[in-house]
Amino acid sequence: MSWEIVIGLEVHVQLSTQSKIFCGASTAFGAEPNTQADAVSLALPGVLPVLNKGAVERAIKFGLATGAHIAPRSVFARKNYFYPDLPKGYQISQFELPVVGQGALTIQVPAQGKQPAYEKVVRLTRAHLEEDAGKSLHEDFHGMTGIDLNRAGTPLLEIVSEPDMRSAAEAVAYAKTLHTLVQWIGICDGNMQEGSFRCDANVSVHKPGTPFGTRREIKNLNSFRFLEQAINYEVQHQIAVLEDGGSIQQATVLFDPDTGETRVMRTKEDAHDYRYFPDPDLLPLEISEEWKQQVAATLPELPHTKQERYVRDLGLSAYDANVLTQSKGIAEYFEATAQACNQPKLAANWVINDVRRFMTEGAKDENGEPAASEVRDGVPGRDAIRVPAESLGKLISRITDSTISNAGAKKLFSALWTAQDTTNVDLLIEQMGLKQVSDSGAIEKIVDEIMAANTDKVAEYRSGKDKLFGFFVGQAMKASKGQANPAQLNEILKAKLAG
Amino acid sequence: MSLSTQDVEKVARLARLAMSPSEIETSRNQLNGIFGLIAEMQAVDTDGVEPMSHSQDLAQRLREDKVTESNQREAFQAIAPQVEQGLFLVPKVIE
Numbered sequence: 001m002s003w004e005i006v007i008g009l010e011v012h013v014q015l016s017t018q019s020k021i022f023c024g025a026s027t028a029f030g031a032e033p034n035t036q037a038d039a040v041s042l043a044l045p046g047v048l049p050v051l052n053k054g055a056v057e058r059a060i061k062f063g064l065a066t067g068a069h070i071a072p073r074s075v076f077a078r079k080n081y082f083y084p085d086l087p088k089g090y091q092i093s094q095f096e097l098p099v100v101g102q103g104a105l106t107i108q109v110p111a112q113g114k115q116p117a118y119e120k121v122v123r124l125t126r127a128h129l130e131e132d133a134g135k136s137l138h139e140d141f142h143g144m145t146g147i148d149l150n151r152a153g154t155p156l157l158e159i160v161s162e163p164d165m166r167s168a169a170e171a172v173a174y175a176k177t178l179h180t181l182v183q184w185i186g187i188c189d190g191n192m193q194e195g196s197f198r199c200d201a202n203v204s205v206h207k208p209g210t211p212f213g214t215r216r217e218i219k220n221l222n223s224f225r226f227l228e229q230a231i232n233y234e235v236q237h238q239i240a241v242l243e244d245g246g247s248i249q250q251a252t253v254l255f256d257p258d259t260g261e262t263r264v265m266r267t268k269e270d271a272h273d274y275r276y277f278p279d280p281d282l283l284p285l286e287i288s289e290e291w292k293q294q295v296a297a298t299l300p301e302l303p304h305t306k307q308e309r310y311v312r313d314l315g316l317s318a319y320d321a322n323v324l325t326q327s328k329g330i331a332e333y334f335e336a337t338a339q340a341c342n343q344p345k346l347a348a349n350w351v352i353n354d355v356r357r358f359m360t361e362g363a364k365d366e367n368g369e370p371a372a373s374e375v376r377d378g379v380p381g382r383d384a385i386r387v388p389a390e391s392l393g394k395l396i397s398r399i400t401d402s403t404i405s406n407a408g409a410k411k412l413f414s415a416l417w418t419a420q421d422t423t424n425v426d427l428l429i430e431q432m433g434l435k436q437v438s439d440s441g442a443i444e445k446i447v448d449e450i451m452a453a454n455t456d457k458v459a460e461y462r463s464g465k466d467k468l469f470g471f472f473v474g475q476a477m478k479a480s481k482g483q484a485n486p487a488q489l490n491e492i493l494k495a496k497l498a499g
Numbered sequence: 500m501s502l503s504t505q506d507v508e509k510v511a512r513l514a515r516l517a518m519s520p521s522e523i524e525t526s527r528n529q530l531n532g533i534f535g536l537i538a539e540m541q542a543v544d545t546d547g548v549e550p551m552s553h554s555q556d557l558a559q560r561l562r563e564d565k566v567t568e569s570n571q572r573e574a575f576q577a578i579a580p581q582v583e584q585g586l587f588l589v590p591k592v593i594e
Contacts, residue, residue, distance in 0.1 A: 017564045024567030033585035038568035054564025075552040082515055084589040136592055146586030273513055278552040286558035
C-alpha cells in the first residue's frame with residue numbers, strides 16, 4: 001500500500017493598510033532602517049495599542065469572500081517569547097477567539113501527466129489578525145546583530161487551512177488561489193519578494209486508513225516554486241525514514257533553496273511554550289451585522305462567481321474561464337473587450353493567447369529580463385496591457401465583418417502594441433494596407449489571370465490532382481498581396497477550377 | 500492546586516528570570532497563595548454568566564487607517580546603547 005501525503009498550510013498575508021495595526025507609523029516597504037519605528041513599534045514604556053479599523057475591515061472582507069463565520073466578538077491575546085526583533089517580549093495575536101472562523105476555498109488543480117485537471121474544496125480552519133515582528137540582520141556588525149523595527153507592528157492576517165491537501169500540486173494550487181483572492185479583494189499587494197505573502201507548510205505521510213503521521217512544519221516559504229520543492233523533498237525524506245524503520249519527530253524545519261533540502265530548526269522538546277493570555281491593553285473587538293453589510297457592499301464579484309458566469313452566460317469553457325480570472329485586471333480587460341465587440345468567445349481567445357503572450361514578452365527590460373514592476377509572480381498587472389480593450393474589441397469586430405483576415409489581425413495587434421496612437425484602429429488598418437479585397441469582381445479577375453498563366457496546372461487539377469488547390473490559393477494570395485478575403489477566394493477558385 | 504519547585508523553575512526559565520533557590524521558594528509560596536484565591540473564586544456559582552476577556556465591559560475603539568507618526572529615529576536612538584547604519588545593535592542572535 002502506498003503512502004498518502006497530508007498537507008495543511010498557514011499563510012501570513014500582509015494587509016495593505018497605510019499604517020500599522022496598533023499605531024500610526026507607516027507600513028511603506030523599503031524605508032531606511034527604523035525610520036518607521038515609532039514609540040509603539042519600539043515598545044517604549046507606557047505606550048498602548050490602538051487597533052486600526054482598516055486592518056479589521058480587510059479581515060472582514062476575507063471572511064466574507066470565503067463564506068466564513070465572522071466573529072461578532074473576538075479577542076486579542078499575547079503570545080510570549082523572547083527575540084530582539086520583538087521588543088515587547090510578546091506578539092499581539094488572536095488565540096481562542098479569532099476574527100474569522102471556518103470557511104472554504106475552491107481550488108483548480110491543473111492537469112499533470114495522465115491525470116486530468118480537477119476541482120477541490122479546501123476547508124479553512126480560521127483566520128486571525130496579528131502584528132508582524134521586526135527584522136534581524138545577522139551580517140557581521142562586529143559580532144553583533146542589527147535590528148530594524150520598521151516591519152514591527154505591520155498588520156498580518158494568518159490564514160490556517162485544514163490538512164485537506166494530498167499533494168504538493170494541491171498545496172501550490174491552494175496557495176495560488178489564495179494569492180489571487182487576497183489581491184482580488186484588495187487586502188494585500190501580493191508581493192512575495194517583499195514578504196507580503198508567506199507560507200508555512202505542515203507535512204506528514206501515512207498509510208490510508210491509519211491515523212495521520214507525525215508532522216513537520218516547513219517555515220517561511222516565499223515562492224510557489226520553493227513551496228513545491230520543499231514539500232516534495234520533505235515527503236521523500238519522511239517516507240525514506242519510515243521505510244527504513246525509523247520514526248518522524250515533530251519539528252520545525254527550514255527549506256534551503258540552494259540545496260533543495262529541509263533542515264531542522266527546532267524539535268518538539270525545545271518548542272516554544274507561548275503562554276497565551278488575553279491582552280489586558282485591548283478590549284474585545286466587536287463587529288456588528290451593520291458593519292459586515294457595509295463591507296460586503298464594497299466586495300467585487302469574486303473569481304469563482306465570475307468563472308461560473310463566464311461559462312453559463314458567455315459560453316466559455318471552464319478552462320478559459322479559469323485562465324481569465326487569474327487576475328482581476330485580466331478579467332476586467334476581457335469583459336471590456338467582450339463588451340466592445342460583443343464576441344465573448346473571440347475576445348477570450350485573443351486575451352488568453354495574444355494579450356497574455358505580449359504581456360509577458362512585452363514586459364521585459366532591455367536585457368530581456370522580465371520587468372519586476374509589471375510581472376509579479378508570473379501575473380502581470382493590467383498596466384502591462386498596451387492595447388486598450390476598446391481597440392482590441394474594434395480589431396475583433398473588423399475580423400467578424402471581414403474587413404481584415406485573421407493573419408492581418410495578428411499583424412495589426414502586434415503593431416497596435418507598440419503604436420503611439422493605440423486608439424485609431426481603422427486608420428492603422430488603412431495605413432498598413434490590411435483591408436481585405438472582398439469585391440468578388442476583383443477576386444475573379446485575379447483568379448482568371450492565374451489560371452491563364454498556369455494552364456498546365458489547371459489541366460492537372462482537373463484530371464484529379466486535388467492537392468494543387470493549395471498552389472492556386474497561394475498564387476492568388478500572392479497576386480492580391482495577401483489581401484484577398486480567404487473564404488471568398490476559396491469559393492471562387494473552386495467554382496472556376498471546376499470549369 | 501499547588502505548584503512544585505520544578506513548576507516555578509520552568510516558569511522562571513520561560514520568563515528569562517535567574518532565581519536563587521530561596522527566591523524560587525518565596526515565589527512558590529506567593530503563587531500558591533494566588534491559586535488559593537482562585538480556588539475561592541471558583542466556588543462561586545457562575546452558571547449562565549458569559550465569560551469576559553477584559554475587566555471592563557466595553558468594546559475596542561478603533562482608529563482610522565492614517566499615518567500619524569513621523570520619523571524620530573535620531574531621538575529614539577540617542578538613548579540606545581549601540582547603533583550602526585540606523586540599526587539597533589544587540590548581542591549576536593543565532594537561530
